[in-house]
Amino acid sequence: MDFLVLFLFYVAFVLIGVVTICVCSKAHYLKVLVGVAAQIISHIIPECLQRAMLKLLHYLFHTRNHTFVILHLLLQGMVYAEYTWEIFGYCQELGFSLCYLLLPYLLLGINLVFFMLSCVSNPGTITKANEFLFLQVYEFDDVVFPKNTKCFTCNVRRPARSKHCRVCNRCVHRFDHHCVWVNNCIGAWNARYFLIYLLTLTASAATMATVSTVFLVQLVALSDLYLETYVDDLGHLQVVDIVFLIQYLFLTLPRIVFMLGFVVMLSFLLGGYLCFTLYLAATNQTTNEWYRGDRAWCRHCPHGAWPPSAAPQVYRNIHSHGLWSNLGELFLPATAHGAKKMN
Numbered sequence: 001m002d003f004l005v006l007f008l009f010y011v012a013f014v015l016i017g018v019v020t021i022c023v024c025s026k027a028h029y030l031k032v033l034v035g036v037a038a039q040i041i042s043h044i045i046p047e048c049l050q051r052a053m054l055k056l057l058h059y060l061f062h063t064r065n066h067t068f069v070i071l072h073l074l075l076q077g078m079v080y081a082e083y084t085w086e087i088f089g090y091c092q093e094l095g096f097s098l099c100y101l102l103l104p105y106l107l108l109g110i111n112l113v114f115f116m117l118s119c120v121s122n123p124g125t126i127t128k129a130n131e132f133l134f135l136q137v138y139e140f141d142d143v144v145f146p147k148n149t150k151c152f153t154c155n156v157r158r159p160a161r162s163k164h165c166r167v168c169n170r171c172v173h174r175f176d177h178h179c180v181w182v183n184n185c186i187g188a189w190n191a192r193y194f195l196i197y198l199l200t201l202t203a204s205a206a207t208m209a210t211v212s213t214v215f216l217v218q219l220v221a222l223s224d225l226y227l228e229t230y231v232d233d234l235g236h237l238q239v240v241d242i243v244f245l246i247q248y249l250f251l252t253l254p255r256i257v258f259m260l261g262f263v264v265m266l267s268f269l270l271g272g273y274l275c276f277t278l279y280l281a282a283t284n285q286t287t288n289e290w291y292r293g294d295r296a297w298c299r300h301c302p303h304g305a306w307p308p309s310a311a312p313q314v315y316r317n318i319h320s321h322g323l324w325s326n327l328g329e330l331f332l333p334a335t336a337h338g339a340k341k342m343n
């Protein structure tokens with residue numbers, strides 16, 4: 001009982017944490033929360049340790065490195081090893097359909113192809129040679145992307161919807177975000193690979209969670225365990241319930257139940273992120289635009305209010321031209337050779 005309660009608390013804590021971060025990042029409370037957390041940590045942790053932590057965080061999140069790519073492959077390898085080693089064999093003995101059991105491997109194959117493409121493909125780096133062509137692709141909205149601005153680091157004129165990535169030190173066309181899991185920027189030319197990668201990763205986690213759950217349910221059904229009784233701590237005879245069954249399975253098949261807990265949590269987190277990414281794709285927005293959109297007007301007026309003479313310039317998504325057109329633009333982006341004026 002203690003284990004199950006702790007595990008449920010842990011899952012709830014992670015899910016609430018992720019939802020809070022998502023809500024706060026849009027409501028601009030995230031910086032305040034991070035500031036408060038940093039102040040608390042500075043009182044608890046010694047200064048030398050704080051410096052080491054900052055160096056590590058800088059290395060992990062502000063430099064291009066393969067740490068998260070290796071971690072990603074390691075976790076994926078461990079989950080698939082456990083699936084192959086235990087679940088696949090048991091399920092075959094129980095007469096599961098082979099197509100059903102091979103589905104996670106098919107998804108893994110597709111996922112690894114698009115993972116590699118997301119990692120190594122050019123996201124749409126803006127150079128002196130192609131800046132003019134990129135400048136033709138999107139219209140400037142004069143709110144988030146004003147005309148005639150320059151990136152002095154790359155020495156190029158900034159096309160609309162582009163951004164300088166501080167991690168990669170380059171300007172990227174239709175910049176979405178820098179993803180540490182693929183160690184690359186997500187931009188105009190690899191956003192389609194990233195979307196399919198995310199889709200197959202979510203599908204493989206959900207498929208594995210479903211196969212593992214069905215396997216455990218069948219195991220319980222075949223063993224008639226749910227018809228048994230047990231004596232509790234107070235010496236009372238109790239009928240086996242769901243909580244008892246989960247604890248029993250964890251004690252007898254710990255690796256499978258632990259893996260199931262992990263893939264279930266992953267399915268929810270990835271599923272939520274996939275929905276958000278699909279929403280952005282359907283509305284022709286990038287994460288960068290979604291984040292910067294409603295704070296764009298603040299940049300023009302430091303006091304948070306517009307001068308009486310000036311009309312407030314609220315950010316408006318001018319790039320959305322309907323669902324199919326938006327998806328078409330994502331999957332068939334304008335290349336440097338075929339750049340054309342959208343809208």
Ligand SMILES: [Zn+2]
Nearest residue numbers: 151154164171
């Ligand atoms: Zn730049």
Ligand SMILES: [Zn+2]
Nearest residue numbers: 165168178185
């Ligand atoms: Zn980057």
